[in-house]
Amino acid sequence: MTTRWFLLSTLLLCAPAASHAEDAAVLWDKSCKNCHGPDGRAQTRMGQKESIPDMSRAAWQKAESDAHLRDVIANGSSHNPKMKAYKDRLSPEQMDALVRYIRTFKPQEKAP
Numbered sequence: 640m641t642t643r644w645f646l647l648s649t650l651l652l653c654a655p656a657a658s659h660a661e662d663a664a665v666l667w668d669k670s671c672k673n674c675h676g677p678d679g680r681a682q683t684r685m686g687q688k689e690s691i692p693d694m695s696r697a698a699w700q701k702a703e704s705d706a707h708l709r710d711v712i713a714n715g716s717s718h719n720p721k722m723k724a725y726k727d728r729l730s731p732e733q734m735d736a737l738v739r740y741i742r743t744f745k746p747q748e749k750a751p
């Protein structure tokens with residue numbers, strides 16, 4: 640593959656990603672927020688009860704690979720059955736978008 644083709648395909652892959660960012664937010668609000676919270680910090684009843692990790696922590700963001708997040712979303716968590724498999728309910732594109740969405744829960748620099 641030439642560099643030019645590489646750049647072009649990268650552009651083509653990224654363009655729809657940008658326009659789907661909003662869809663991911665809607666998906667998150669609909670399917671994930673109840674447990675993980677609107678900001679991924681899991682300040683919810685379920686979050687507290689199940690000790691769901693705070694996705695906005697820098698250490699968490701660093702420790703978890705995209706592949707791992709994608710795997711947990713698709714197949715559920717092996718540690719906790721409350722985190723269900725979503726592969727029958729979401730398309731691969733939607734799951735990828737959710738991984739990218741989770742990456743936006745970066746720690747706020749000024750967070751207390």
Ligand code: HEC
Binds near residue numbers: 667673691717718722
């Ligand atoms: C019924 C509550 C519930 C809902 C709804 C839910 N989760 Fe979870 N999720 C959990 C729990 C509990 C864990 C912790 C599992 C563990 O300890 O490994 C978890 C873990 C995760 C993890 C892995 C975290 C880690 O540190 O390994 C990801 C990624 C994740 N959830 C994404 C999602 C996404 C995306 C959705 C929406 C499509 C969603 N979850 C919906 C309860 C939920």
